[in-house]
């Protein structure tokens with residue numbers, strides 16, 4: 001996400017202690033074997049969602065699997081459907097409750113998501129909710145032992161607001177021809193070994209979703225005059241008798257499944273390294289489609305080279321009414337604030353580069369956005385600089401860097417500095433953006449200066465290779481950087497991430 005720069009102001013002094021690290025270090029252990037044979041029918045269907053060279057990623061792990069069927073009623077702003085999740089207990093403890101996030105029940109969404117029935121292994125189960133219905137816990141009919149798989153089935157209904165982006169989350173809203181229905185389904189919470197289920201209340205500041213990779217097979221029924229855009233690829237479409245369509249989408253290993261229905265937008269597309277890139281823009285600005293497509297294809301190509309391959313067959317970018325923020329990332333889809341397309345400055349280009357950076361930092365390499373937001377936001381922000389460097393616009397690369405320096409300097413002058421590991425919940429009073437984005441980006445610039453260009457490039461590639469499809473924490477990033485430079489970075493990490501030492505601004 002990119003927030004408005006207005007939030008850089010209004011800083012006050014707050015002293016913070018401790019690390020915000022909530023997720024235990026997870027990577028560089030028990031690397032799963034990469035299977036080569038794709039024989040499972042569920043997996044076979046998913047292959048169209050991957051670039052051909054990355055089809056084997058589907059069997060990288062025995063992913064949890066969602067099968068969702070929903071019916072959309074855009075006129076009533078409602079959807080209803082059912083969901084089946086086949087999940088495996090990958091922990092060392094029995095599950096007696098399985099928790100799901102119901103994100104749309106958070107007040108910021110301005111809508112609703114209600115579970116109307118629930119079964120586990122075909123047995124009706126009781127449930128309870130937490131934090132104003134933003135979490136639902138299903139009591140298992142029998143303990144789910146470590147290594148055991150189970151099947152959860154739910155029926156649910158949801159509704160979104162309309163024209164609400166000025167007061168609520170623009171990605172769950174119908175406005176300007178885009179019915180964006182982010183996080184519309186019960187989403188499995190993460191279980192952290194040694195800690196338990198992630199049942200924390202949602203913090204409004206920053207991104208909401210904290211989830212693990214899964215495979216999705218989603219069938220959507222909707223009126224035929226609505227264009228469906230999702231995190232997956234379209235497997236089949238049937239036109240029904242009553243002016244409706246039934247479209248089935250399958251995904252690669254994705255961190256969540258995004259869905260939007262569009263009306264009146266115009267699509268332009270291009271191919272990048274085997275990925276179909278599609279830009280949807282409002283019909284009143286014919287140049288906007290070509291311009292945003294050119295930026296998106298360039299960013300994807302550059303980041304493929306710099307970070308490692310984006311493995312999916314599709315990527316979509318949608319002009320949307322976000323109003324309170326510039327851009328929002330989902331797996332395989334990004335939303336860009338509509339007004340940026342009319343500007344004559346670099347904000348559209350910068351925002352697209354940032355959100356596409358998130359396809360690696362958040363999408364492929366997961367982290368606790370509600371606890372250590374700097375891990376994805378810092379690196380997505382630094383990706384803006386890498387993008388401009390790689391298209392040889394060194395002036396703009398310098399301008400981006402200078403903006404982060406200025407924001408962080410102002411934060412320090414006001415006594416608002418904080419460790420990068422500070423959870424967003426503790427970064428009130430206008431400190432979230434300058435700490436997580438500006439100081440976060442500057443950390444990566446300092447790291448690059450300290451370990452040198454070659455080691456920094458090795459770090460970026462090695463980090464993605466080791467951490468893709470996983471969820472990492474700060475110490476995992478430290479370890480990846482130390483492996484790349486064959487050096488010790490404890491002091492730097494301590495000063496930037498764990499404490500708020502007055503570091504030299506790079």
Ligand SMILES: [Zn+2]
Nearest residue numbers: 001002377380
């Ligand atoms: Zn972001």
